[in-house]
Amino acid sequence: MTKKLLMGNEAMAHAALEAGVRVVAGYPGTPSSEIVETVAKLHAAGSAHDVHVEWSTNEKAALEVLFGASLAGARGLFTCKQMGLNVASDALMSLNYVSVRGGLVLVVADDPGPISSQTEQDTRRFAAFAKVPVLDPSTPEQAYAMVKAAFDLSERFHTPVIVRPTTRVDHASAFFDVADETFARPVPDDGFQRDVAKWVIFPRRAYEAHGEINERLPQIAAAFATEEPYAAFNERVGMGRAGEPASFGIMAGGISAAYAREALRMVAQRAAAAGVDMPPCRFMQVGTPYPFPEQAVASFASGLGDVLVIEELDHVLEDALTMWVGRTHASLTVHGKLTGEARDRGENDVDDIASRIERFLGLSGRLRLRRSIDDTLEEVQPAISAEELPARPPVLCPGCPHRGAFYAVKQALRGTPAVMCGDIGCYTLGNAKPLDAVDTCLCMGAGITMAQGLSIADPGKKAIAYVGDSTFFASGMTGLANAAYNGHDITVMVLDNATTAMTGSQPHPGTGVTLMGPRRDPLSIEAVLNANNFKRVYHADPLDKDASVVAVKAAVEFEGPSAVIFESPCIQLIKPGAPVLVNPEVCTGCKKCITEIGCPAIGFDTNAPGARSGDRGQAFVDPALCNGCGLCLQVCPFKAIVTLSASDTVAFPPVEVPEEEQLGQAAQSDVEQPEESAMPAEGGQDA
Ligand code: SF4
Ligand code: SF4
Structure with missing residues (x-):
């Protein structure tokens, strides 16, 4: 061992x-x-x-x-x-x-x-x-x-x-x-x-x-x-003075049982510090919630008048205890999510449970002092709640090839009414502004089939579906067969980054890599599409903007099931390229590099002066984040972003600036900063 x-x-x-x-x-x-x-x-x-x-x-x-x-x-x-x-x-x-x-x-x-x-x-x-x-x-x-x-x-x-x-x-x-x-x-x-x-x-x-x-x-x-070892998972302990009968009980399950134990200790310490008698109470962890261990619960509940149930997600223990009380006619009141005395969703935490236990035991407002580390009494400060912390919505990584795919789809669809059905995985993040390229997301593989329903009910809009390579094999193939068999006019964008990225780069059938060691022949996405009677299947490198737009346009123009397979590996799988730089002599401060693709490596310095940007400020690239994917080079209309090889110096050649573009004369850009979108659902099941 x-x-x-x-x-x-x-x-x-x-x-x-x-x-x-x-x-x-x-x-x-x-x-x-x-x-x-x-x-x-x-x-x-x-x-x-x-x-x-x-x-x-x-x-x-x-x-x-x-x-x-x-x-x-x-x-x-x-x-x-x-x-x-x-x-x-x-x-x-x-x-x-x-x-x-x-x-x-x-x-x-x-x-x-x-x-x-x-x-x-x-x-x-x-x-x-x-x-x-x-x-x-x-x-x-x-x-x-x-x-x-x-x-x-x-x-x-x-x-x-x-x-x-x-x-x-x-x-x-x-x-x-x-x-x-x-x-x-x-x-x-x-x-x-x-x-x-x-x-x-x-x-x-x-x-x-x-x-x-x-x-x-x-x-x-x-x-x-x-019976052991199971009975040990339903541990019961008493708290308070020995011999004094308890009227209050705390029942908890899962991680909330660990939190509740700690919260009870905190409440007991605070009561001692404040010189307040803590009522004796009993604690039980239910580690085997189904089938409900009624015999253990009966011994826990014997003599109790009130039980507070602490658990995360649903009120499973609370329901089971309430049913047990009803069936046995126990004179016990059950408190918890259903009575508004426990959080009805999300995670629990020790501070929140401690304050709920204080309220449950009738101690609220009486335990304002606690003993600090240097043994002095201090006022209890409320914990910072999660609501007060700034939101940090998930975004596609700098250099993520999916960014190029979403951008190409949006460019190709300009002027074409369309609905874009997303899926679970990194590509859900195409929903975030400025890409704004995902309109729906339900569950694994649902993008392909939802697009078919939309094509029936709203034929005036082109139905687009996104799917990742791992989801393609996990849940996408039945949807493909359905599209071809029933003749639905959809275009499937397969975002193939050669891994199951969001969950940590696991292999899938398209990679040929197995956990047992031997490699297998990778399953071909194109062959599967062909076998499912997709008559138009195009390939594109998502980091090649113009070629990707051409491929999407061709696929979208076809009436019937069509697909574009965007192929470029996840940045976690490859060595990053040299970071790019913004040439301050050329940048006009138009912000197009930010408002079009939203790469997190690109920032904007409102105080940076430039010959062409005047007092609008200038874009800059954080070299620690940039992986040199090159997408922004293709987006900047002024060719202000450049790639330097390792041997190049960071000195830009002087640029002739036309008189009318000189400092202070350029019009203010009216483009908007990218907005924070609502937090998209982050798929745990797939890339
Ligand atoms: S090359 Fe441009 S788009 Fe790609 S990671 Fe660097 S800053 Fe972002
Ligand atoms: S798109 Fe080009 S010119 Fe405009 S802010 Fe970005 S780097 Fe500067």
Whole structure:
């Protein structure tokens, strides 16, 4: 064993390997991506033996691969973010009925905030909907323990099991003692055993299986309440003077349980510092929210009059506790999101929970003093709320080739009524001004199919769809077939940057790179388009403005399904070129380089004088940000932006300035500064 500092996702990967996992599959999505990557790294390093690890083309494919392996007796680990489970749900709902053989654990990472997602959906809800047990860790250490426990639970009850960390558990770090080498648990010698009555989900079998699920869920709930290691995930502690009965209770789940523990300590310290009696109260973490561990809850709630429920995303524990109170006629009042006493969305934090607990315990306004680090009493200052901090909307990176693609589409469509359907991934950011090139965004692959609906209902506008290369394979291909089969007049812009960029540059079928090492023949996007009867397919380099505009115009003019494949690698994959410079002798201060493409490397100095710019100021390029993509050179109408090779000096040749353009004589530019657009949904699932 070796002690390592690991983030929660890495720790869960180690836990699965130590549990003997044989197959690991998933689809990238923040905050879950590092789990598969850690397994791949350990496999490549030779310390994870006999494991197969892959990025599947999408979440549904991944879960079905794992279910096949489970039927042969192998343990499988599935990973995705919360919306990825929507994609995999078709398989999940049914495979739970079929039941599993080798342990099948799904780590589905939720994203309260949301920080990098288009929804705040709660996987605990999904687990209850699918009738699948779910474990909800409050710390990276608990996530590690839960993944191991989940494999045993899965095999004991023949059920898939979900472990649902949230972003802070995924990305927080702690020290772990982990195995130096791991070996996948051998698949039973008999492998897959044919049993049509069991493995083929006919309606009659589904009816029986539903009964089996209904029988096992109460057994699992009882195990959660009474058996280790599960019972430890539903920890109960008392606070306050020994022997004094508590009337108040705090119930919390997930990371909020860690916050609530800390908040309770803070409130107790503040009460002691202020000389105020803190009422005794009880605390319970519910680490196994579904099926609800009612026996453990009953012992926690016994004698309590009021319980405040703290959780992120939905009011899952609050609902379960309220139902339990109603069914058992317990004289208990439940407080939480539904009563307005807990945040109804977004992330929780310790300060906010502490102030809610103070209010709940009737201490508001009585704990204004607290003991500072030098042991003196100080006034409690309110924490800075997130609302007071400046907004920093996400933008395309400097030099991102997608910027050129969006710009070319907008240029080509000038005067053509059009609607531009975006998708999940970096190219959602084409929505930001000044590009302003994305009108819709729904979910993975939806740009292609939404464009088809718009082409039917609003034929006066040209329907454009954007899709990234990874999304193309994950969720785009059925939409292509639909467009060709039903004859929809759409133009698909494939923004191929040779990776799944937004989630951290993972490979996909178009790259030919696999996590197991051997390269495969990359799947051709053009061949897929041709196979789907797209009659016009053009290629363009998005950093070549004029050629890109020509390609888009040609594709848009065609009536019927057409496509442009923009090919240029993500800047994360290539060595940056030499930064460009603005020639102060030539720059007129027109700001076109800023208002047309919005590259973050280009700024504007309102105090910079210039022969042609007068007192309007001048553009400048931050060499630390510029990667020399060259797009701005093609946009500046005065050729004021230049590329210097490494051997050039930074001295510009003198420029003859016509008399009428000299200082102070040029008209003020009426172009506008780029505006901050509304924050676009940042896709975690794709590039
Ligand atoms: S060359 Fe121009 S557009 Fe490209 S990264 Fe540099 S400043 Fe931005
Ligand atoms: S587009 Fe050219 S002339 Fe205009 S501000 Fe930018 S660098 Fe200067």
